[in-house]
Amino acid sequence: MADLSLIAGKNRLPTIHPAAALVAVFLLFYPAFASNFFVFQIGAYSLVLGTIALSLMMLAGYGGMVSLSQLTVAGLAGYLMAILGDNSVGVMGLGWPWWLTALTAIFAASVFSALIGAISVRTEGIYTIMITLAIAVAFFYFVRQNYVIFNGFTGYAGVEPPVLFGVYWRNPTPFYYLSLAVAAFFFFAVLYGARSTFGLSLQAIRDNPRRMRAIGYDVTLHRIFAYWLAGLIAGTAGVLMVWFNGRISPGSVGVDVVIDILVIAVVGGMRHPIGPFIGALAFVLLENFAIDLIDRERFNTVIGLAFLLVVLFSPDGLLGLWMRMKDALMLKRRTPSDSGGGQ
Amino acid sequence: MITDKRTLIAAAVAATLAGPALAQEDSVKMGALATLEGAFTVLGEDSMRGVKMALEEFKYTAGGKKIELITGSSDASPDSAIRATRKLVEQDGVKVLVGPLSGSEGLAVKDYAKTQPDVTFLNGSSAAQDTTLRDPAENFFRFGTEGAQWMAGLGEYVYKEKGYRSVAVLAEDYSFPYTQVFGFLEPFCRLGGKAPADARFWVPIGNKDYSSVIAALPDDVDAIYVALGGADAVNFLTQYEQAGGDLPLVGGSITVDQTVLGSKGRTRDFVVGTPSAGPISDTWDNPSWQEFVDAYKAQFPDGFPSPSLFAHAYYINTKAALLALDKVGGDLSDGGKKYRDVLSGLSFETPTGMVKLDERRNAVADIFLTEVAEGPDGNLLNKTIKVIPSVSQTLGVSYDEFLKYGPVSRENPKCG
Numbered sequence: 001m002a003d004l005s006l007i008a009g010k011n012r013l014p015t016i017h018p019a020a021a022l023v024a025v026f027l028l029f030y031p032a033f034a035s036n037f038f039v040f041q042i043g044a045y046s047l048v049l050g051t052i053a054l055s056l057m058m059l060a061g062y063g064g065m066v067s068l069s070q071l072t073v074a075g076l077a078g079y080l081m082a083i084l085g086d087n088s089v090g091v092m093g094l095g096w097p098w099w100l101t102a103l104t105a106i107f108a109a110s111v112f113s114a115l116i117g118a119i120s121v122r123t124e125g126i127y128t129i130m131i132t133l134a135i136a137v138a139f140f141y142f143v144r145q146n147y148v149i150f151n152g153f154t155g156y157a158g159v160e161p162p163v164l165f166g167v168y169w170r171n172p173t174p175f176y177y178l179s180l181a182v183a184a185f186f187f188f189a190v191l192y193g194a195r196s197t198f199g200l201s202l203q204a205i206r207d208n209p210r211r212m213r214a215i216g217y218d219v220t221l222h223r224i225f226a227y228w229l230a231g232l233i234a235g236t237a238g239v240l241m242v243w244f245n246g247r248i249s250p251g252s253v254g255v256d257v258v259i260d261i262l263v264i265a266v267v268g269g270m271r272h273p274i275g276p277f278i279g280a281l282a283f284v285l286l287e288n289f290a291i292d293l294i295d296r297e298r299f300n301t302v303i304g305l306a307f308l309l310v311v312l313f314s315p316d317g318l319l320g321l322w323m324r325m326k327d328a329l330m331l332k333r334r335t336p337s338d339s340g341g342g343q
Numbered sequence: 344m345i346t347d348k349r350t351l352i353a354a355a356v357a358a359t360l361a362g363p364a365l366a367q368e369d370s371v372k373m374g375a376l377a378t379l380e381g382a383f384t385v386l387g388e389d390s391m392r393g394v395k396m397a398l399e400e401f402k403y404t405a406g407g408k409k410i411e412l413i414t415g416s417s418d419a420s421p422d423s424a425i426r427a428t429r430k431l432v433e434q435d436g437v438k439v440l441v442g443p444l445s446g447s448e449g450l451a452v453k454d455y456a457k458t459q460p461d462v463t464f465l466n467g468s469s470a471a472q473d474t475t476l477r478d479p480a481e482n483f484f485r486f487g488t489e490g491a492q493w494m495a496g497l498g499e500y501v502y503k504e505k506g507y508r509s510v511a512v513l514a515e516d517y518s519f520p521y522t523q524v525f526g527f528l529e530p531f532c533r534l535g536g537k538a539p540a541d542a543r544f545w546v547p548i549g550n551k552d553y554s555s556v557i558a559a560l561p562d563d564v565d566a567i568y569v570a571l572g573g574a575d576a577v578n579f580l581t582q583y584e585q586a587g588g589d590l591p592l593v594g595g596s597i598t599v600d601q602t603v604l605g606s607k608g609r610t611r612d613f614v615v616g617t618p619s620a621g622p623i624s625d626t627w628d629n630p631s632w633q634e635f636v637d638a639y640k641a642q643f644p645d646g647f648p649s650p651s652l653f654a655h656a657y658y659i660n661t662k663a664a665l666l667a668l669d670k671v672g673g674d675l676s677d678g679g680k681k682y683r684d685v686l687s688g689l690s691f692e693t694p695t696g697m698v699k700l701d702e703r704r705n706a707v708a709d710i711f712l713t714e715v716a717e718g719p720d721g722n723l724l725n726k727t728i729k730v731i732p733s734v735s736q737t738l739g740v741s742y743d744e745f746l747k748y749g750p751v752s753r754e755n756p757k758c759g
Contacts, residue, residue: 037433041426144547153517153547154447157421157454247451251420288430291416299416300380 027180031173040172042288046280047179048244051186051237053264053276055230058190061270062199063226064206065121069132071261072139073113073231074238075253079143079150080105081159081242088158091151098162106235113231114224121223136258144250155249159242170243179240183277186233190273193229202226267310269319278318282306370409371673373664374431376442376452377467377657381418382549383445385602386573386653390444390467392643393650393657397665399642405665406673413437419444419548421451428452432462438675439463439668441660444653446471446490446519456480461678463686465664468656470596471518472525472751475705476736482679484686484704486663487656488622488734490519491526491751493596495710495734497620498531501593505618507565509537510593513556513579514570516545521751523570523595529738529748532758538568545753550575553582560590570595576603584613596621599715601647604723614723617715622656623695624711624727625649626718635694648722659693666691696730705736 031039056070083092085101096104120131143150161169169175193199202222205212209219242248251257260283268279286306290299314321375394378387391414403410413435415427424443431437440462443452449469456464457480466474466485470493475485501507510531514520528538542564544556556579560567567590571579576598594617597603604614623632635658639650646654667685675682690699696709709732713725737745749755 035433037429041429041433157451245422245425246454247421247425249421249447251418252422254420288426288434291414 031176036172039176042281042284044172044176044179045244046277046284047176047183048237048240049261049264049284050268050277050280051179051183051240052234053261053268053280054183054186054190054273055233055237056261056265057268057270057273057276058193058233059226059230060265061272061275062194062202062206063223065117065223065226066125066129066262067116067120067132067227067230068129068258068262069116069135069139070113070230070234071258072136072253073109073116073234074241075139075143075248076112077105077109077235077238078159078242078248078252079156080108081239082156082248083149085159087156089151089154089156091147091156092149093156102239105239106232109235109238110228110231113234114228117224117227121220121227133255133258136253137255140250140253140255143253150250153250155247155252157247159246159248161243170246175244179244182236182240186236187273187277190233194273198222198225263307267307267317269317271316272319275317275319278322282310282318370411371405371439371668371675372411372413372435372437373661374413374415374428374435374437374440374442375467375657375661376415376417376424376427376431376440377444377653378419378448379414379416381420383419383573386468386651387416387444389602389647389651390442390653390657392639392646393654393659394441394661396638396642396654397658397661400638400662401665401669405668406671408668408673410665410668415442417443417445417448419448421447424448425451425455428455432459437462438679439465439664441465441657441664442467442469444468446474446522447517449474450518453480453483456483463664463679463683465660465686466656467660468653469519470522472522472736473518475703477746477750479703479705482683484660484663484683484700486660486698486700486706488706488708488710489736490522490596491529491738492706492708492710492734492736493621494523494526495620495738496712496729496731497593497618498527498529498536499534500620500712500728501566501618502531502534502536505566505591507536507591507593509539509542509564511542511544511560511564511567511590512538512570513544513546513560513567514595515548515550515572515575516753517548518751520545520570520595521753521755524568525748525751525755526738527568527570527593527595528756528758532756536758538758540754540757543753546571546575548575551578553579554586557583557586557588560588564590566591566593568593568595569598572597573602580614592617594619594715596652599725601625601649601651604715604725605647614715615717618712618728619715619725620710620712620731621652621725622708622710623650623652623725624713625724626716627695627711627727627730629694629696631692632694649724655694659698662693663689663691663698696732701735701737703736707733707735710734 030043052070052074060066081101084094084096084104086095087093116135120128123131144153167174169178201217205219205222213219264279264283265276267282269275286303290302293302310318377390398410413431415431417423417427431440443449444467446469449466449471450473453474460482464483468487470490472489472491512524514524542561569592599614599617599619636649667682667689670685671682687700690697698706698708701707709730711727712729714728715723716726718724
């Protein structure tokens with residue numbers, strides 16, 4: 001019996017936590033009871049932002065590399081959708097079929113991400129942040145000043161998702177499910193990847209690169225490959241982002257948005273892939289409703305304060321807060337029952 | 344037990360997420376969208392003052408219904424404008440929306456308006472040409488005029504009165520300054536003026552260092568046409584003055600307005616005499632304008648010395664929305680169809696003269712040719728030189744003829 005479970009252990013379905021099942025059911029049936037606004041602008045947008053932040057979480061959480069250029073990677077994919085596909089601006093718009101455009105955009109974004117990795121992985125900590133931030137800023141200024149390819153300040157508008165199987169994919173419910181499918185795919189991929197040989201080596205490199213190098217691992221290559229994978233995630237999310245907005249301009253890849261993604265990942269929590277999605281939901285809710293809570297001139301202060309409080313009281317984000325709450329609850333529940341058993 | 348608790352929490356979360364606010368029958372929800380964050384925050388705040396002035400005037404009631412104002416904020420980027428608009432329309436359920444403020448935002452909101460045929464959109468102060476000229480939306484109205492209209496009369500004036508024959512152009516690099524440059528150069532070049540392509544300088548919004556632009560300015564021009572706004576205008580004027588620049592200036596509508604003239608520094612003497620044009624003039628001695636200025640000062644002691652053109656544009660559009668609402672008795676039950684019919688035919692007296700709409704729902708209104716002068720109390724003001732009556736979007740030619748001029752851009756008109 002013990003032997004059998006040892007052999008079958010890897011293939012056995014993991015026991016599903018009731019909370020996870022509940023969340024899955026909730027996410028699946030969400031459009032059935034939520035208004036279009038909540039399905040599209042809160043639900044789908046959180047999933048898209050969460051997916052971009054997931055690529056940062058993967059690099060930072062498992063690889064120890066905080067890259068601020070993940071949004072830039074997503075932005076490149078978005079721009080390529082407008083440049084290679086169709087747009088309504090009358091600049092570029094080569095009119096490739098949507099699937100070819102999307103695949104090229106995602107692949108190019110991942111290669112771009114790997115290049116960023118190649119430049120930055122030999123550095124540590126704050127220097128990685130500086131290099132990737134510099135790349136993000138350079139990309140922002142480049143697209144703003146380049147008129148031939150990126151159409152400068154105006155950027156591109158009228159980027160449409162395809163009509164496939166008789167469904168217009170920007171309608172709230174179809175787009176929500178599309179984002180959910182992509183987010184779920186990458187969520188489980190990251191979850192699985194973290195326990196794969198590569199994922200474990202990456203985490204080992206994060207903890208002690210020198211020892212890993214001594215054992216014979218190619219530390220640089222592992223890191224660059226991680227960047228490439230993160231680029232796939234960010235690139236796909238970038239395609240969704242441009243479909244969501246219907247447009248892309250330098251403002252979509254500006255420094256403030258780059259910081260937003262970092263805030264989402266940090267506030268959500270870097271320890272588990274669910275963190276970025278929690279962070280994204282919190283961010284989107286605050287962004288939309290803070291203005292209703294307080295005087296309109298001060299609502300950005302509310303957003304800032306909320307995030308400050310989270311980081312101050314829970315350095316590992318909302319995820320850490322939740323874990324601690326759970327621990328406290330468990331402890332409280334166990335204590336009376338234990339004492340009851342004693343009597 | 345713990346599962347029960349989780350279910351309860353989940354249900355509570357679901358309820359809060361899903362429940363849209365219930366609309367009250369005896370009130371109408373009106374949205375106002377302006378830039379309350381980012382580089383144009385100050386302008387956005389003044390816009391909201393304009394909205395409030397109009398609402399105060401109507402005591403927050405129109406057509407027998409209470410007006411419930413819901414504000415939204417963007418940061419001058421089209422993405423943020425769309426997100427805020429979508430929230431106001433789809434979540435808060437506004438039936439009438441006033442906004443946005445900036446040119447490229449207006450183009451985006453116009454596109455969005457087409458997907459919400461039952462909601463009526465009135466422009467704020469966004470002044471890009473194609474918001475109404477090409478491919479307009481049926482339910483998007485602009486009672487304030489746009490950037491090319493604002494320049495009416497300026498090109499002729501500097502050619503004939505000032506005697507300038509060639510100008511250099513310095514402007515921000517997006518849709519609104521394109522529209523302004525087009526509006527200024529079109530008549531100027533038709534008369535025989537020159538503005539060569541290598542003497543046009545386009546800077547990004549928020550540019551701080553103008554030394555390279557100043558160094559590259561040609562000597563053989565008669566004047567510089569400057570279409571910069573807010574802090575950009577202040578920065579350029581200060582640096583040009585310090586660099587010993589001596590070319591006369593011609594100003595865009597927001598280059599020498601109150602938001603710039605009110606700033607401290609030595610640029611003051613330097614800009615006196617700069618001609619400009621726009622939808623308002625600080626010193627117009629018409630009683631209705633004076634009344635408007637007095638009401639503004641009384642209501643907002645912490646505002647500008649005189650209302651900016653943003654407050655003016657938002658005021659006019661909000662007032663149009665309320666007047667039409669009065670006429671239909673607050674009845675928007677047919678998806679606002681009747682309401683929009685009334686709006687299309689609406690013409691009313693504003694602080695700056697009569698306004699009416701053309702067939703693409705863009706305003707036809709008076710424009711003021713002005714010149715910067717020192718006021719009696721030492722403040723710089725825009726002195727009225729001339730009022731150009733009833734300026735239309737097509738600047739006096741037919742629609743088809745006007746389309747031949749082509750869309751506004753960095754190179755339109757050529758005029759090399």
